[in-house]
Amino acid sequence: MVTRKDIANRAGVSVSVVSRALNNSGYVNKEKKKEIIKIADELNYRPNPIAMSLQQQKTKQLLYYSKDLYNSFNIELYEGMIEEAEKNGYVMLINGRLNFDVIPHLMIDGIILPNQYVTMQYLDRIGKNYHLPVVTASYGDDIYFPAAVPFIESDLFKGTINALEYLREKGHRKIALVTPYNFTANNSRTYAWKYFMQYELEENIEKYFLGISKESLHNDQRVLCFEEEKSENDFDIPESFYEKGMLAADIFKERQLDATAVLLFNDEMAIGFSKHIKKLGYTIPEDLSIMGIDGLEIGQYMEPKLTSLEIQSRIMGAKCVQILISILEGKKEKCATYVPTLILERESVKNLLE
């Protein structure tokens, strides 16, 4: 391994001169500088990032502690992060296993956590004693969540309202909501839907709410199969959105709901729901319009192509990194940042007014 010492020896100068030459800092004789750079090049010198990190007390590395790498939404988020990190001279790492114990072993300057629940757990288990700037990339799951750390979230309250407005414009009034959680869950999607249905459309929100959770379904056998419904507190368990979507279709049919449109918690659920509801004899969008949330690319592979409320994941990822870096640099940052959503119009919503 080539070090600055080697270069110094070759050039007949001291290491500090080499350092200054290579870092473009302080004074170095122009001739010598050229010479030093030439030698460094010849020797194929690479600064040792570990030594530099030790000396500078920073690593220029950031970590995205993702919950679920199988979910392409998270990967898109990560790609947004990579890009922004790169621009700022940082390396963006990712770790797919939520094992907090490894964090102190990692050589990083800051962490991006995947949602508020993980953040809470982190604060509980590690964060108290181990300070490392943290930022949360939130889906907007819980509107009452205490902002313990700065968070960046998709503006899903406004977004859901927009989605519902879009459906209303197409003539829909009876719009069911399918979510994997309870009626009382404080996520902004549910919240916005309740508001809109109740005050804008004046429809019965109990009737059109389909929560695929053990509470909402009164311990229906079919929902108790899901791992995440069995345990209470384990946020490590990936959620079965797809399967829950399928179950929702069964229940939709059983209840003979007269909704003309269904808004689903996310695209995965929407895909599971659509697949199954078609099997049960419904035609999309003729009999029933479907709208997802996320705007994933795979929605295109559905038949018909899934209309969705797009969360701009890349932009969100970039924002997370921006904010984390500005915290690292000691700049103050406001605690909540909202990224707007977009209506992604494809084929699964019918215009009833035409």
Add this chain to the structure above:
Amino acid sequence: MVTRKDIANRAGVSVSVVSRALNNSGYVNKEKKKEIIKIADELNYRPNPIAMSLQQQKTKQLLYYSKDLYNSFNIELYEGMIEEAEKNGYVMLINGRLNFDVIPHLMIDGIILPNQYVTMQYLDRIGKNYHLPVVTASYGDDIYFPAAVPFIESDLFKGTINALEYLREKGHRKIALVTPYNFTANNSRTYAWKYFMQYELEENIEKYFLGISKESLHNDQRVLCFEEEKSENDFDIPESFYEKGMLAADIFKERQLDATAVLLFNDEMAIGFSKHIKKLGYTIPEDLSIMGIDGLEIGQYMEPKLTSLEIQSRIMGAKCVQILISILEGKKEKCATYVPTLILERESVKNLLE
């Protein structure tokens, strides 16, 4: 930040004693040792991984340089790696962007590259001057690939033969192969298929070969749309397996192929193919049996559930890490390691003999 010096001060000893006590190395008075550990605990001391890395000249971190995080096969591979790394006291990082320039900035002891092409590029651009143990996780893409670095691959030659034998047992003889590459491509799947069709089944291999590449399709307009067909050498472009599978279905029908079964290069292609061929009026498996390669979980969501040749990705990932670590530890390692495949029997293959 708490350092060993702080602990030493508190305990009234020197740093070396603290070091020895905390590392369980050398002699330390039992009483003092207890005391030191207690203080470390109270102060919530965490060894600085950077300082340790600098001193020990190793980071205990490994990198999986994945090509495509959207492909769940790679994620499974990664999970196998994580587990094995953890067992051996290593941290497994992953980076989704193939930008070789960041590698020298990373604090890692070794790299796992995603296939031989990437390995070649790596060797070309970085590896020559920058030594860092490297291992290749190969799909078995090219049987003539020069083993420049140790590689771990799924035994797809044997596996493909097994898959074809399985199909033969079910009464299939006319078995088409769908791949995204040329007839002359030296990947072991194609190679094994050619062999089996020619010598075991004595069928016409030209007739039943469906290569979805510009060469195989004589610059058919429809294949020229794919990004990866436009450029010659860029291995960074993700491949459009799904879409190519759909195109293959069109071509299968156009040619009025009388195959009773189709073996596809991977599950993604198989899913695209199946979806589209159903649309074209075929029923699976009644009219046509389908078999994929990979054994992905999403194959279960297809209708009917996809029968596939399972690549044991977790085991492969673990093997990669094992070998990389043993190289790091100076143990010799043989260059080629093969991981066996498994027939994953589901619903998309019909038994013609019943």
Add this chain to the structure above:
DNA sequence: CTGAAAGCGCTAACAA
């Protein structure tokens, strides 16, 4: 059994 000292590769303050 303990502690001083050297050193991992680098930077930065300061003296020359």
Add this chain to the structure above:
DNA sequence: TTGTTAGCGCTTTCAG
């Protein structure tokens, strides 16, 4: 403009 020095947090040798 340059080189010496100290130090980032840690380990390890070696004299006490």
